[in-house]
Amino acid sequence: MSTTTKFLSGAVLSALLGLVIPYWFMPFISGLCLGVFFNGTLGRKLILTFAVHWLICTVFCWFIHAQGGSDLIQRIAGVFGSQYPWLIIFISSVFYGFTASSGTIIGHVSVQWFTKK
């Protein structure tokens, strides 16, 4: 299994864990683990972490939208000044991805600091 495949598997697991463990900063913690325990450049880790978390969150949110949650999603979109539910799905997924990516950055940079010393 290549490093990229391993990282992708870890990122998918991390994104799924974040959906079931009810703490908003869960993606940050799992992203941190991705940054610490996997090899690779920061750029690649960052892109993969964000993309996987963003994608899985988007799919999950669309699933909720299709499963009868559309009325509330529409209303929440309204709270944010939009009539388009996709906007709130997009924003949520971006938040999810950014939170995970923050963890990855901090994890990766921390490892570099410690190994330098």
Added chain:
Amino acid sequence: MRSIILFAICFVWLWFAGNSWTIGETSIPPLGKFLSPSEGFWWNALSVDDPLQDELKFDGVEGEVVLDERKVPHIFCSSDHDAYFIQGYMHAMHRLWQMDFSALAAEGRISEIIGPKAIEFDRNKRRKGLFLAARMNVEHWQKDSFLLSRIQAYVNGVNAYIHSISPKQWPVEYKLLNHRPEPWSLYRTALFHKSMAEILCGRDKDIEMTHSKIFFKHDFNFLFPEVDSLTDPVIPKGTPWPRAEFSKEEVLQDTLGIGFFPFTMETGVSGLGSNNWAVHPSKTKNGHAILCNDPHLSLTLPSIWYEQQINTPEYSVYGVGFPGVPGIVIGFNEQIAWGVTNAGWDVLDWYKIEWQDATMKKYKLDGQWVDTNVRLDTILVRGRQAVVDSVRMTHWGPVVYTDTAHRKFGLAMHWILHDAYEQQEFRAFLSLNRAKNYEDYRYACTQFPYPAQNFAYASRTGDIALTVSGNMPLKKNQEGRFVRDGSDRNNGWHGWLDPMLNPAHKNPARGFVSSANQRSTDVDFPVYFNDGDFRSYRGAMVNTFLSKQKEWDVDAMKNLQYNSFSLKAATCLPFLMSSIDSIKRATSGKLVWETLSQWNHHYDSASVAPVYFELWFDQFYRMVWDELKTNGSITYALPNEWSTMELADSIPDHIYFDFQATNVKETSRQIAAMAFDSVLQYIEKHADLKDWAHYKNAEIVHLTRIPAFGRYGIRTSGNEDIINAHAKTFGPSWRMIVELGKDSIVAYGIYPGGQSGAPGSSYYDHMVEPWSKGQYNRLHFWTSPPSSVPFMQKIFFKP
């Protein structure tokens, strides 16, 4: 360096996503948490209408709940304790945030959630002392085991639900406003009742009336009659009264010496009210008594009402109540039905307090300088420093308004909520819930302390009755109508009327009882009382319709509750139209003239005529009373529409018809013509005046005023002062019709909202549409758990 920047960016991001922010007056929740798919609003969207667990276990509680197709819980239990526990649990399950928020609002704690913009709101609530009244209630309950055990069971039920859910399951409003549910308590239940009392008897026009009394001098009594020629009282004229209880001698008026008050007072919605009536079997098609009720309140989402049925071996009762409060407030049981409207008695009076000096530590009372008691209230404010408010307590009650510029005087309130009583509103409602006959109903009515309500009654035995229930303060003639001198203890109330002597009647010869917030009695009632701001149009119309028709049935009652005929329009329009000359009728005003000529005086949603009339009458009314334009913060009460039109018709050249902006002296007809011209200009500029519904632009707002959670642009007929009293923001908050047959009870009802308080639920606002069209739901009155009829779910409570 690059690493440090990356670190910093990440921490800034986490800090931003994990905290709430206030931008201007807008609070933003912690977005990371709110948008989280695992604990934010997405969880609410995922589970919004999930079926509940079929079996719930709580120590010492046993019962069954059947949720019908509209999520109305029908509770079946073997004891009151279990029934109220389950009722509390169901209220919390469907309306937790609403209950919590309403209690916080009544306590004056909204600033803790929404920040500085609610400080004045909170200050006002605290100065009025709703929380003190609630504490008094709780102290009373603690000495009354019958009430205490039942209300405590309800409280335990609410808390059982709160403890059963995790933060991710909290209603979405908690997440949006970033607060958490507080445990329920007896105190919070009492608070809810106090907030209802405030809505119904917590506002008046004493200050405005004082200013108008000074302004109009000798014309005041003519322009502000306590009973006008339109008034058809709740208890009909000619009803014999029990012995006189109190002298009605007129008090020496000290109004002129009282002066003006530069305060902007909180005022209620004009025209707010309710209808109820009961028709005797001799006037119905099926020979059954029929009772109808539609309380008019400010309409909100979630609705103020929650529909439910409670069954115990002792009784079975169906109706609506308030989430946060045990029992049923309006409804019916196996023997009787009852409905309520506000009687509007003035039970809040204002007293001018003279301060000794600017420190406001002493005030004058009976010729001496007396110490005030100062209560320090700390108002916590989200995102800001707490605000400390000093509330000065006097012999009369709290000083709510103070002349802050000179600190020479203040206004203290004496409010019925601050007095102690033996009667308890819950005893009244719990007694009504299990009442079997007229005697039980009468007992319940005597237990109701305030705000005075018209309790209409009908029974399966064919009796109908109406009792004006509530404590009536004994006042001398005109007392309490104006601000009074607070330096004389004799200016206070003089005791209370024995509740058994309250105005009431049973099985009147006319075959019906009714109330629509008009005056309770004619002036010959042995005790003086005055009303709030209620007007007489609806009462007159209800009585006219009920008198005319001989054979009433449920469908006819539905039509009557939805009736949009305007007596105001029918009586005012002929005068207005007769003021327009023939040239204008045929030229520039032709369209409006013809539309109004053909109008049947119904405020139908698709008709444009009511728009023209409203514009015309409002303009006419404003021009007539232009003398009373608000002078700074001095506000005046205006003569009502009926008195204005009587004056316009009988003395058209009266000085008040002189329009101040011109150099000539106008008559009432000239003012009507000038107002007509203004309307034509307005219509020309506003080509989008489509019809009444569009002009009215009715709305039902969410309690937080978040637009996305409310309903706007609702198309309905009706208006204030009409039986179907649906204006822009208030209207029939619950329509109920109950036909009490000898063998069965047939009931219909609807309210504008839904059982669920969760925005996004299919049961959040699904009844708004049918309600707006005058449609009803058939109410399932199940005295045992159904097995064959369609229902949504059964939930078993087991120990």
